[in-house]
Amino acid sequence: MKKNILTFLILLIFSSYSYADKCYNSDTTPIILESDKKPGRFFEDQPDVNDDFQIHIVYTLLKDSKDKEGDINGDVEKWVEIADAWILKTTAKANKKSNFNNGEGQKLKWDRRKDGKLDITFLRINRTKKNMKKSKWGSCGNVFSRSIINNGLHNPKKIYFNFGDFSFKEWPFSGGFPVFSVFSKHQKKWPLNKQEVGYFILHEGIHAMGGIFPCSPNFFEGHNTKNNKSSGDMMSRHVGEGGRKLDPKNDDYWGHNNKTCPDMQDSVYFTPTSDTPFDPFEVICLPKEKWKVTQHNYENYTDTHFDQCSYRRGDTNAPWQEELGVINRN
Numbered sequence: 434m435k436k437n438i439l440t441f442l443i444l445l446i447f448s449s450y451s452y453a454d455k456c457y458n459s460d461t462t463p464i465i466l467e468s469d470k471k472p473g474r475f476f477e478d479q480p481d482v483n484d485d486f487q488i489h490i491v492y493t494l495l496k497d498s499k500d501k502e503g504d505i506n507g508d509v510e511k512w513v514e515i516a517d518a519w520i521l522k523t524t525a526k527a528n529k530k531s532n533f534n535n536g537e538g539q540k541l542k543w544d545r546r547k548d549g550k551l552d553i554t555f556l557r558i559n560r561t562k563k564n565m566k567k568s569k570w571g572s573c574g575n576v577f578s579r580s581i582i583n584n585g586l587h588n589p590k591k592i593y594f595n596f597g598d599f600s601f602k603e604w605p606f607s608g609g610f611p612v613f614s615v616f617s618k619h620q621k622k623w624p625l626n627k628q629e630v631g632y633f634i635l636h637e638g639i640h641a642m643g644g645i646f647p648c649s650p651n652f653f654e655g656h657n658t659k660n661n662k663s664s665g666d667m668m669s670r671h672v673g674e675g676g677r678k679l680d681p682k683n684d685d686y687w688g689h690n691n692k693t694c695p696d697m698q699d700s701v702y703f704t705p706t707s708d709t710p711f712d713p714f715e716v717i718c719l720p721k722e723k724w725k726v727t728q729h730n731y732e733n734y735t736d737t738h739f740d741q742c743s744y745r746r747g748d749t750n751a752p753w754q755e756e757l758g759v760i761n762r763n
Contacts, residue, residue: 456568461580464557473505486701487544504553519631527679531688539703571602578612587751605633607640609741642713648694693733718742
């Protein structure tokens with residue numbers, strides 16, 4: 434496999450093999466080393482500056498990972514800045530075709546502290562490199578999502594971007610709402626680079642928001658078509674080094690005219706936000722009678738995406754689940 438040849442972007446979280454994974458363990462108690470306690474580092478989500486929907490960053494390490502201090506030395510900030518520029522440019526091209534926002538682009542709503550810096554939570558996951566190697570499917574039953582949610586990061590108005598500063602089998606990884614991941618190194622050989630990070634974050638972020646929905650005309654295994662070579666679409670199942678356009682025909686998941694199926698352009702996690710927004714948490718985790726923010730009925734949408742709601746897992750726990758109408762799925 435050569436660098437940048439084919440990126441296999443997969444959703445694994447709710448497959449039947451999660452609990453059969455040899456690496457799987459329900460224990461998600463974080464590891465806190467004395468050496469990890471450093472100035473400027475936060476182990477909890479800091480007070481929000483507003484009540485808007487936001488994407489919160491979690492800087493994760495494995496139990497025996499070297500602390501590269503990416504959350505406090507500015508490295509993660511730089512990756513996000515690079516990604517923001519690519520996402521703004523990419524959404525602008527798509528928005529011009531769909532005549533949305535006067536043809537201007539959109540950005541992701543990042544969670545920031547009062548000082549304006551990104552709010553980044555540090556989390557050392559209770560798994561070693563050796564443990565992870567035992568995982569046939571790579572993620573130990575998505576230990577990333579379970580560890581994040583079970584350790585207090587479970588605001589229903591937030592999506593969590595897991596920046597794993599260690600080598601993982603996949604560069605990017607999606608687990609459904611509310612967590613998506615990007616790792617600093619792929620298979621110990623290929624480090625994250627400037628050309629990939631924006632695409633990875635947008636692609637996996639869209640997955641965390643529910644895309645691609647089964648009601649999309651070109652839906653294929655959670656993606657838009659099977660191959661990028663034929664579609665040129667950044668959300669296709671296999672994306673090589675070719676075009677990474679955002680729904681180039683505006684006929685499937687971005688800027689489309691099918692009001693019966695969610696349009697990712699309307700997600701509350703993009704700014705400027707659509708006048709007819711949808712909340713991924715509602716659409717993915719709640720029955721329609723519980724929707725409050727989402728402005729469409731989405732007649733062609735069915736409740737097939739419940740399996741992508743991490744809050745429905747029997748091994749994750751958020752104190753508000755029952756109150757808001759999320760029913761655990763064991």
